[in-house]
Amino acid sequence: MAPILELKAVDKSFGGLHVTSKVSFAVMPGEISAIIGPNGAGKTTLFNQITGHLRSDAGAIFFKEENIVGRSPQQIVARGMGRAFQIASIFPDETVLDNIRAACLSRLGQTRKFWRSVVTFRQATEDAHAILDSLGLDSQADRLAFELAHGDQKLLDIGIALALKPALLLLDEPTAGMSPDERQHTRALIKKLWKAFDLTLVFIEHDMDMVFGIAQVVRVLQQGALLAEGTPEEIRANKQVITAYLGEDF
Amino acid sequence: MTKETAMNFKAATLWGMIVVLFALVPVLASSPYQINLASHVLIWSLFAVSFNMLWGVTGMLSLGQALFYGLGAYSVGLLVNYLGSAWYLPGIGIGLLAAALLAFFLGLLVIRVGGVYFTMLTLAFGQLAWQITFKWYDFTGGDDGIQGIMPPGLLGNKTAYYYFLLVLVLVSIWILKRMAYSPFGLILRCVQQNPDRVRFLGRRVRRNQLRIYIISSFFSALAGSLMVGVDSSIHTDMLYWTTSGEVILMSVLGGINQFFGPFVGAVAIILIEDYVGAYTEYWSLIIGTIMLVMVLGFPKGLVGEARRLIMRFGRTETGR
Amino acid sequence: MDASFFFTQFVSGLTMATLLFLVASGLTLIFGVGNVFNFAHGSFYMLGAYFGYQFVTVWGNNFWLSLVLTAVCVGLVGMVVEAVFLRRIYGRANEGGFQILLTYSFILIIDDLVKLIWGTEYKSLPRPQGFQGAFQAGDIYFPAYNLLIIAIGLFVVVAAWWILSRTRAGRVARAAATDREIVGVLGVNVPRTMTLVFGIATALGGMAGALAAPLRTVTPGAGIEVIIDSLIVVVLGGMGNFWGAWFGAILIGEVNAFAVAFVPKWATLFSFLVMVIVLVFKPEGLFATRKIRKL
Ligand SMILES: Nc1ncnc2c1ncn2[C@@H]1O[C@H](COP(=O)(O)OP(=O)(O)OP(=O)(O)O)[C@@H](O)[C@H]1O
Ligand SMILES: [Mg+2]
Numbered sequence: 130m131a132p133i134l135e136l137k138a139v140d141k142s143f144g145g146l147h148v149t150s151k152v153s154f155a156v157m158p159g160e161i162s163a164i165i166g167p168n169g170a171g172k173t174t175l176f177n178q179i180t181g182h183l184r185s186d187a188g189a190i191f192f193k194e195e196n197i198v199g200r201s202p203q204q205i206v207a208r209g210m211g212r213a214f215q216i217a218s219i220f221p222d223e224t225v226l227d228n229i230r231a232a233c234l235s236r237l238g239q240t241r242k243f244w245r246s247v248v249t250f251r252q253a254t255e256d257a258h259a260i261l262d263s264l265g266l267d268s269q270a271d272r273l274a275f276e277l278a279h280g281d282q283k284l285l286d287i288g289i290a291l292a293l294k295p296a297l298l299l300l301d302e303p304t305a306g307m308s309p310d311e312r313q314h315t316r317a318l319i320k321k322l323w324k325a326f327d328l329t330l331v332f333i334e335h336d337m338d339m340v341f342g343i344a345q346v347v348r349v350l351q352q353g354a355l356l357a358e359g360t361p362e363e364i365r366a367n368k369q370v371i372t373a374y375l376g377e378d379f
Numbered sequence: 380m381t382k383e384t385a386m387n388f389k390a391a392t393l394w395g396m397i398v399v400l401f402a403l404v405p406v407l408a409s410s411p412y413q414i415n416l417a418s419h420v421l422i423w424s425l426f427a428v429s430f431n432m433l434w435g436v437t438g439m440l441s442l443g444q445a446l447f448y449g450l451g452a453y454s455v456g457l458l459v460n461y462l463g464s465a466w467y468l469p470g471i472g473i474g475l476l477a478a479a480l481l482a483f484f485l486g487l488l489v490i491r492v493g494g495v496y497f498t499m500l501t502l503a504f505g506q507l508a509w510q511i512t513f514k515w516y517d518f519t520g521g522d523d524g525i526q527g528i529m530p531p532g533l534l535g536n537k538t539a540y541y542y543f544l545l546v547l548v549l550v551s552i553w554i555l556k557r558m559a560y561s562p563f564g565l566i567l568r569c570v571q572q573n574p575d576r577v578r579f580l581g582r583r584v585r586r587n588q589l590r591i592y593i594i595s596s597f598f599s600a601l602a603g604s605l606m607v608g609v610d611s612s613i614h615t616d617m618l619y620w621t622t623s624g625e626v627i628l629m630s631v632l633g634g635i636n637q638f639f640g641p642f643v644g645a646v647a648i649i650l651i652e653d654y655v656g657a658y659t660e661y662w663s664l665i666i667g668t669i670m671l672v673m674v675l676g677f678p679k680g681l682v683g684e685a686r687r688l689i690m691r692f693g694r695t696e697t698g699r
Numbered sequence: 700m701d702a703s704f705f706f707t708q709f710v711s712g713l714t715m716a717t718l719l720f721l722v723a724s725g726l727t728l729i730f731g732v733g734n735v736f737n738f739a740h741g742s743f744y745m746l747g748a749y750f751g752y753q754f755v756t757v758w759g760n761n762f763w764l765s766l767v768l769t770a771v772c773v774g775l776v777g778m779v780v781e782a783v784f785l786r787r788i789y790g791r792a793n794e795g796g797f798q799i800l801l802t803y804s805f806i807l808i809i810d811d812l813v814k815l816i817w818g819t820e821y822k823s824l825p826r827p828q829g830f831q832g833a834f835q836a837g838d839i840y841f842p843a844y845n846l847l848i849i850a851i852g853l854f855v856v857v858a859a860w861w862i863l864s865r866t867r868a869g870r871v872a873r874a875a876a877t878d879r880e881i882v883g884v885l886g887v888n889v890p891r892t893m894t895l896v897f898g899i900a901t902a903l904g905g906m907a908g909a910l911a912a913p914l915r916t917v918t919p920g921a922g923i924e925v926i927i928d929s930l931i932v933v934v935l936g937g938m939g940n941f942w943g944a945w946f947g948a949i950l951i952g953e954v955n956a957f958a959v960a961f962v963p964k965w966a967t968l969f970s971f972l973v974m975v976i977v978l979v980f981k982p983e984g985l986f987a988t989r990k991i992r993k994l
Binding site: 434438440442488491492494495496498499500502503504506507510511514620624627631661662663664666667668670671674675678 | 983
Binding site: 206207212236247 | 557558560561562563564565566568569572573575576578579580581582583636
């Protein structure tokens with residue numbers, strides 16, 4: 130089977146600072162994998178390159194067997210990639226429902242419709258409720274997004290990405306800033322969503338329970354380079370990784 | 380669904396009241412002056428509401444919408460002046476088309492830059508248009524403007540013209556309102572709140588900004604062209620930056636996050652202007668002070684603050 | 700084109716450039732340090748012209764003393780305005796728009812206050828003693844007052860360069876322009892710095908107004924013309940870039956001076972033309988220090 134996402138020697142530097150260098154790996158369809166690494170390792174930057182937010186300086190990124198370097202985020206999203214952000218990226222003054230509904234409308238190609246009220250778009254509304262349901266946010270559908278608790282805002286961000294029905298979903302630290310209880314809940318939720326929506330999922334995490342609990346493949350990024358890649362067991366046993374990164378955690 | 384029906388009913392009642400109120404003006408008016416005043420209120424309302432689609436909805440603070448307002452007015456005025464009053468209605472059409480085209484090309488230029496830059500560039504281009512009109516005396520009449528522009532036939536009657544503009548203004552506002560609550564309107568609000576996220580919804584931010592810039596300019600031009608028949612004249616002041624400023628003030632006063640905010644603001648400003656204007660020449664001191672107070676103390680505007688009060692009041696009433 | 704004509708226009712262009720620079724540098728300074736767009740900056744220029752008129756023509760003070768007094772007074776007004784009004788909206792959502800609206804309301808209020816105090820007639824200021832005539836070099840005449848303005852402008856440029864690169868305050872200002880957070884970390888009182896910057900910038904604008912008064916008549920409403928010209932200058936140079944403003948001012952000053960000579964009626968259009976060309980090819984300005992904020 131061909132990989133759904135493949136990075137080949139991808140580079141990015143800001144001024145003289147090499148933030149990612151020669152990163153290569155392949156993600157298989159249906160896989161759930163984690164990217165870990167110390168603060169400032171370049172994880173978010175790598176996501177930005179994959180999603181077209183930043184243009185890679187060198188290398189190639191194949192998504193569904195097509196090189197997407199130089200493509201705009203819009204084009205990449207249209208090909209079936211979704212993304213949630215490290216700091217929840219939502220539409221604060223809209224209702225929770227409309228946050229998701231905007232994404233559903235976008236997927237259905239209905240955002241140019243200017244005559245009927247959004248309320249009358251049945252398909253988008255039903256889809257939006259279904260997604261809110263699966264996230265456990267449906268009871269808050271009519272609240273304004275900025276009123277939500279921090280953890281719920283992170284979930285809403287994931288919901289917006291899910292509403293695009295992506296084949297590949299990238300999550301940047303989904304549990305960042307959550308309480309231990311919320312973390313546990315989110316961990317289970319993400320695993321459930323991965324199955325329910327038939328996703329290929331790549332997430333960045335600092336929470337090791339989550340990484341070793343649900344990822345099939347773990348990749349370690351250090352100072353912009355891929356240090357190791359393997360199953361959780363392999364990574365746990367990897368001397369380099371232990372000394373470089375996991376040392377403090379174990 | 381009962382909640383929605385109730386809301387629809389409320390909206391329909393509101394619309395009905397507005398229509399009836401304005402339709403009755405010529406019947407109840409004791410002088411032509413009152414019809415004239417009502418015309419001003421209507422036209423400025425349209426201008427302000429279409430401006431607010433840019434600012435309140437999409438977050439693009441343009442200080443140059445007078446350019447399009449003036450373009451609409453001058454298209455009609457100049458065509459009638461040089462080719463005869465039969466060109467009045469075609470002039471409106473030509474002005475609208477010209478406004479849409481100009482907004483497209485100008486938009487390509489000014490939308491590439493954001494924030495303060497956008498505001499200042501729209502101001503600069505607006506003033507450029509004003510200067511050209513001001514200095515091209517032979518063609519535009521410069522500072523003197525052009526007087527005595529009459530609509531043809533039946534529209535020459537002030538009451539008939541009032542109903543003509545009443546229909547056009549209300550239909551336009553209705554169209555804009557539908558737009559504001561449609562998926563397109565939702566995306567525009569998203570563009571204001573989080574443009575980056577909009578890109579990751581797969582939507583193009585600038586494309587949507589350009590669309591609403593063209594639409595807003597189109598209706599601004601319509602407002603301008605309708606004004607010609609009300610005052611029977613065109614004047615360079617229509618293009619001056621303070622005209623753009625006036626719609627901003629109306630929007631702030633009424634409330635930029637409410638669809639009907641600018642409408643209420645326009646009504647208030649025109650009436651205050653009419654009343655206070657008779658007593659003082661220091662009008663800008665007054666509107667400056669109003670603006671200062673609104674920005675510092677009541678950024679939600681009259682409608683927004685009223686809503687907040689009603690909600691607080693309602694909550695304590697039903698809450699316990 | 701003979702040499703005398705060329706030099707006359709050139710000097711006139713430099714004069715305008717200097718005045719523009721004094722206003723635009725303040726505008727760019729406030730934006731660079733505080734991320735505030737002072738739409739009313741031209742009104743401080745106008746206020747400077749009227750203060751100059753009041754000090755010199757009405758109260759009969761010495762021109763030089765008046766110039767200093769004007770700068771100080773306008774600067775003080777600027778500081779009060781910043782501390783009392785502008786400060787209240789820092790950090791608010793949609794701050795950019797509200798800044799423009801608030802400073803817009805200042806324009807309206809200052810315009811009318813000026814009318815209330817000084818009336819609507821044109822006011823004029825005599826040139827200072829010893830600068831009424833012109834220097835002659837060959838068959839070329841240089842108006843002495845213009846040369847004086849240019850000299851003052853050069854002095855301000857050199858002083859600004861010295862302050863920005865050699866003093867602690869200057870380094871703080873430059874740091875603030877690139878990274879706002881760092882300034883707080885350095886233990887600087889950010890609000891007070893902002894008030895001070897606002898004071899300095901408006902003082903420069905006020906001084907420009909007083910200097911310009913003998914050349915152009917003073918009227919209410921002069922502020923908006925100046926703000927648009929300065930705006931073009933700032934857009935050309937890149938917002939927040941001090942040297943960009945200097946270059947932009949000279950460009951616009953000279954373009955204007957020669958346009959006035961060749962096509963007097965349409966001269967004002969040329970600065971717009973330059974701006975459009977720059978915008979098409981380099982929307983962030985010729986010397987942008989940072990990427991412009993996207994909408
Ligand atoms: N736009 C930028 N310009 C300059 N430097 C940048 C930029 N974006 C990121 N960096 C730098 O690149 C490095 C990697 O940043 P990145 O956000 O990718 O790290 P990360 O691995 O996601 O860290 P964290 O775990 O803290 O989120 C950091 O040193 C950061 O300062
Ligand atoms: Mg990160």
